[in-house]
Amino acid sequence: MYPFDAMANEKIGVAVVRCVVGADGRLHNCSLACETPEKWQFGAAAMKLTRFYKMKATLPDGRAVEGGTVTLPFFFNPPFLARLPRCDASGR
Numbered sequence: 001m002y003p004f005d006a007m008a009n010e011k012i013g014v015a016v017v018r019c020v021v022g023a024d025g026r027l028h029n030c031s032l033a034c035e036t037p038e039k040w041q042f043g044a045a046a047m048k049l050t051r052f053y054k055m056k057a058t059l060p061d062g063r064a065v066e067g068g069t070v071t072l073p074f075f076f077n078p079p080f081l082a083r084l085p086r087c088d089a090s091g092r
Helices: 004-008 042-052
Strands: 014-020 027-036 069-076
Touching: 014 042, 027 042, 042 069
Parallel strands: none
Antiparallel strands: 014 027, 014 069
16 A cells, blocks of 8 residues: 555655544544645555554443544555665675
């Protein structure tokens, strides 16, 4: 789900999404609260990822979470984009 252009240009980013929790624990009515940097589609990628989230339908005290809101931060910074030092294996 990493935005292709962002990956190709070695960009990292953050997006924050707010959603309403349904009776089944699935997230509904999600909206993008913020993203940075804006032009690299991190917000759109985060919105696509929300379909994989499911909350517990009840709190530890037994109250239902239906109708509650959650704020989810998504950090896009995969290890393969980390700058590694060059290694000269030629033995020189």
